[in-house]
Amino acid sequence: AAERCPGPRICEGDCAVLKRDDVFKAVPVLRRRKIIFEKQWFYLDNAIGHAYGTAFEVMGGGVLQPKQGVEETAAETKEAGTDNRNIVDDGKSQKLTHDDIKALKDKGIKGQEIVQQLIENSTTFRDKTEFAQDKYIKKKKKKYEAVITIVKPSTRILSTMYYAREPGKINHLRYDTLAQMLTLGNVRAGSKMIVMETCAGLVLGAVMERMGGYGSIIQMYPGGGPVRAATSCFGFPKPFFNNLHEFPLSKVDSLLCGTFSTETLPSEPEDNTLAEEETNGSIEEKQTATQGAEEESSAEAAMEINQTEEQETMDVVNAEDVEFKENKDKENKENVREKQRKQWERRKKLIEAAALLREKNADGLIVASKFHPTPLLLSLLEFVAPSRPFVVYCQYKEPLLECYTKLRERGGVINLKLSETWLRNYQVLPDRSHPKLTMSGGGGYLLSGITVVLDKGKSDASNLEALKMEEPSSKRCKVQDLHC
Amino acid sequence: MSFVEYGDTIKDGDTAIVFLGHESMFPVKVQHGTVTQTKYGVIRHSTDLIGKKYGSKVTCSKGGWVFILHPTPELWTMNLPHRTQILYSTDISVITMMLELKPGSIVCESGTGSGSLSHALIRTVAPTGHLYTVEFHQQRAEKAKEEFREHGVEHLVTVTNQDVCKNGFGVSDIADAVFLDIPSPWEAIGHAKSALKAEGGRICSFSPCIEQVQRTCLAMEEYGFTEINTLEILLRVYNVRTISLQIPDLGKAAEDNSGTGFDSSNPSNQGILGTNPQPGAVQFKSGVPLKEMVGHTGYLTFATKS
Numbered sequence: 001a002a003e004r005c006p007g008p009r010i011c012e013g014d015c016a017v018l019k020r021d022d023v024f025k026a027v028p029v030l031r032r033r034k035i036i037f038e039k040q041w042f043y044l045d046n047a048i049g050h051a052y053g054t055a056f057e058v059m060g061g062g063v064l065q066p067k068q069g070v071e072e073t074a075a076e077t078k079e080a081g082t083d084n085r086n087i088v089d090d091g092k093s094q095k096l097t098h099d100d101i102k103a104l105k106d107k108g109i110k111g112q113e114i115v116q117q118l119i120e121n122s123t124t125f126r127d128k129t130e131f132a133q134d135k136y137i138k139k140k141k142k143k144y145e146a147v148i149t150i151v152k153p154s155t156r157i158l159s160t161m162y163y164a165r166e167p168g169k170i171n172h173l174r175y176d177t178l179a180q181m182l183t184l185g186n187v188r189a190g191s192k193m194i195v196m197e198t199c200a201g202l203v204l205g206a207v208m209e210r211m212g213g214y215g216s217i218i219q220m221y222p223g224g225g226p227v228r229a230a231t232s233c234f235g236f237p238k239p240f241f242n243n244l245h246e247f248p249l250s251k252v253d254s255l256l257c258g259t260f261s262t263e264t265l266p267s268e269p270e271d272n273t274l275a276e277e278e279t280n281g282s283i284e285e286k287q288t289a290t291q292g293a294e295e296e297s298s299a300e301a302a303m304e305i306n307q308t309e310e311q312e313t314m315d316v317v318n319a320e321d322v323e324f325k326e327n328k329d330k331e332n333k334e335n336v337r338e339k340q341r342k343q344w345e346r347r348k349k350l351i352e353a354a355a356l357l358r359e360k361n362a363d364g365l366i367v368a369s370k371f372h373p374t375p376l377l378l379s380l381l382e383f384v385a386p387s388r389p390f391v392v393y394c395q396y397k398e399p400l401l402e403c404y405t406k407l408r409e410r411g412g413v414i415n416l417k418l419s420e421t422w423l424r425n426y427q428v429l430p431d432r433s434h435p436k437l438t439m440s441g442g443g444g445y446l447l448s449g450i451t452v453v454l455d456k457g458k459s460d461a462s463n464l465e466a467l468k469m470e471e472p473s474s475k476r477c478k479v480q481d482l483h484c
Numbered sequence: 485m486s487f488v489e490y491g492d493t494i495k496d497g498d499t500a501i502v503f504l505g506h507e508s509m510f511p512v513k514v515q516h517g518t519v520t521q522t523k524y525g526v527i528r529h530s531t532d533l534i535g536k537k538y539g540s541k542v543t544c545s546k547g548g549w550v551f552i553l554h555p556t557p558e559l560w561t562m563n564l565p566h567r568t569q570i571l572y573s574t575d576i577s578v579i580t581m582m583l584e585l586k587p588g589s590i591v592c593e594s595g596t597g598s599g600s601l602s603h604a605l606i607r608t609v610a611p612t613g614h615l616y617t618v619e620f621h622q623q624r625a626e627k628a629k630e631e632f633r634e635h636g637v638e639h640l641v642t643v644t645n646q647d648v649c650k651n652g653f654g655v656s657d658i659a660d661a662v663f664l665d666i667p668s669p670w671e672a673i674g675h676a677k678s679a680l681k682a683e684g685g686r687i688c689s690f691s692p693c694i695e696q697v698q699r700t701c702l703a704m705e706e707y708g709f710t711e712i713n714t715l716e717i718l719l720r721v722y723n724v725r726t727i728s729l730q731i732p733d734l735g736k737a738a739e740d741n742s743g744t745g746f747d748s749s750n751p752s753n754q755g756i757l758g759t760n761p762q763p764g765a766v767q768f769k770s771g772v773p774l775k776e777m778v779g780h781t782g783y784l785t786f787a788t789k790s
Contacts, residue, residue, distance in 0.1 A: 156582055156584050176581075179581035179582075186556045210608065388554075418724055425715045426714040428701045
């Protein structure tokens with residue numbers, strides 16, 4: 001029900017990302033809703049109407065206040081030592097006690113002043129080298145001067161956020177690896193892409209961003225429905241979803257051999273999709289939670305992301321409830337009709353997706369899932385036109401070795417390449433530039449290639465026969481489709 | 485064909501990629517009546533290419549065959565005529581994502597160089613975005629213009645022949661992102677800032693040397709850019725090989741057949757090992773890193789104007 005205002009202003013109902021230093025968290029912008037982020041709580045009410053990219057300070061009572069321009073920390077005549085030969089760690093250099101600092105905080109004194117007090121009460125500060133002083137101030141600022149920036153979601157931000165907070169949910173797909181996938185897959189406006197992912201919808205979102213609402217995407221999904229928790233964090237406009245189709249993985253075989261029919265679909269009520277999606281989510285959560293180290297942050301982020309979904313679901317339920325009380329009879333009839341309509345719509349969408357796949361002219365295939373890539377590739381490549389790129393992600397190298405070998409045996413692909421990227425971050429400061437102390441140990445592997453016309457000459461005599469066998473059933477199937 | 489739209493069949497005037505085999509390919513301008521020589525013999529454009537499907541196998545005069553591929557910015561990067569050092573797809577991928585480029589984005593770039601990055605940028609911002617690219621070398625600027633025309637993307641790009649450090653990008657308050665690949669990027673940071681939209685945007689500078697990065701970071705800070713971040717991306721490519729390792733003869737009793745002795749002590753391994761054509765050896769598949777890899781292209785420094 002929230003209005004969407006144009007331009008880069010923070011609006012109620014938006015999907016926004018909170019940023020503190022290098023930590024991100026995706027949140028829906030809602031009024032009177034308490035947000036906990038990096039051990040601080042606050043409300044976003046005040047942020048509404050401000051430009052994206054604005055930095056805020058958290059005041060008493062969880063009020064956000066835009067941070068005024070950077071106040072220069074009075075750089076008095078600097079006094080510094082040259083080395084640390086006389087600095088002794090006796091644990092007494094800081095004259096303020098824990099209680100003193102807590103008292104300062106409780107008084108609501110600005111973080112900046114607390115840092116100043118800490119410096120003044122440090123007996124060794126003046127003896128530290130200029131660089132060590134700098135480092136000391138930076139560290140204290142980080143702790144006491146909490147500045148939260150609200151930024152617009154993008155693939156850059158969301159993929160960085162997911163990799164840091166919930167790598168298990170995206171199969172440890174590092175953001176630079178995702179960047180390679182989008183480029184190797186030539187993802188762009190106007191294409192017809194097939195996406196098979198179990199990365200919470202992050203890869204789908206990245207593909208949607210690059211396609212800008214032009215062209216079409218067919219998302220292949222396992223289980224009861226596609227998971228799109230991360231996709232919803234992007235805050236895409238509605239038209240972006242007009243040409244987003246989905247097709248169940250379990251129907252791929254029947255589609256390929258021509259026995260596909262929507263009649264054979266378990267005619268489940270449309271709510272099932274949602275229910276199953278939620279179950280999937282919670283199972284994944286439990287798995288992530290048991291992974292120990294990531295537990296706290298991941299649980300928190302998962303909660304936030306799921307809340308968005310739950311919220312929406314609840315809104316729908318509430319609306320239905322109210323209506324229900326208003327007019328039971330009418331509601332009952334409408335309910336049935338509504339269910340039928342939804343089921344019909346779902347079937348229509350499935351037929352559309354099947355028709356798109358049957359054309360076998362997709363412009364690319366992107367795979368990033370928890371499943372073994374070989375069977376996915378061998379089947380899904382059938383739907384791709386010749387001279388089009390495909391990319392498969394896998395957290396591990398070994399399955400891609402097998403996939404490589406099997407694709408070679410199958411033929412119809414060239415320029416196969418197995419690769420990995422390493423990402424190294426740098427600290428760049430005058431006279432103190434060096435690679436960062438830690439770097440990510442692994443961001444997964446990619447197998448990429450280009451499709452070509454499959455050679456029908458020699459090996460496919462049996463295949464041809466199979467094709468002839470398929471013909472009749474394929475036609476029958478079309479007739480059935482028309483009926484529904 | 486166009487670099488921003490797939491076509492099914494090869495047409496007169498297209499730029500196509502002739503794929504000869506393992507990493508060996510070259511671009512060809514398709515023209516009626518023209519022939520192209522390959523090591524497998526002659527390709528006659530009128531009969532062998534025009535009207536054929538992209539991705540087809542084409543038999544050359546000596547009986548050898550090649551594949552004809554639809555051009556993409558990535559294939560172009562691997563095959564373009566070098567007029568300068570170029571950016572490769574690994575860096576380009578990260579630049580594109582970190583600059584948050586998408587259809588509709590307005591991008592400023594300098595220098596144009598050989599147009600490797602330009603093609604990738606145009607692909608990503610099409611059909612509603614635009615690339616303003618600045619190249620101070622007149623001949624290179626003209627050559628780039630010509631290529632953009634041939635590749636059907638001239639409507640998405642403006643090439644300007646001027647010095648970006650002195651004269652800037654020729655546009656102001658318009659760009660969502662700026663990319664710099666010039667020897668002294670710190671001299672262009674001010675121009676980059678004014679090219680970016682008032683409400684903000686992203687910037688990236690590519691430099692091979694750390695000293696250049698340091699000066700650039702200082703300039704970015706001076707001009708009020710935030711989120712300054714320097715990174716480097718390395719590509720590791722693996723060859724898929726079947727490796728066979730000999731089992732050492734440790735003088736085990738003769739009743740134990742060599743090889744099978746090893747296998748049976750590792751029953752869990754048998755699935756992977758498969759058939760062993762050589763007795764006394766174990767086979768496995770491995771991803772073997774190339775003997776040499778690119779160890780450094782350049783540092784990428786990103787920042788935000790907000």
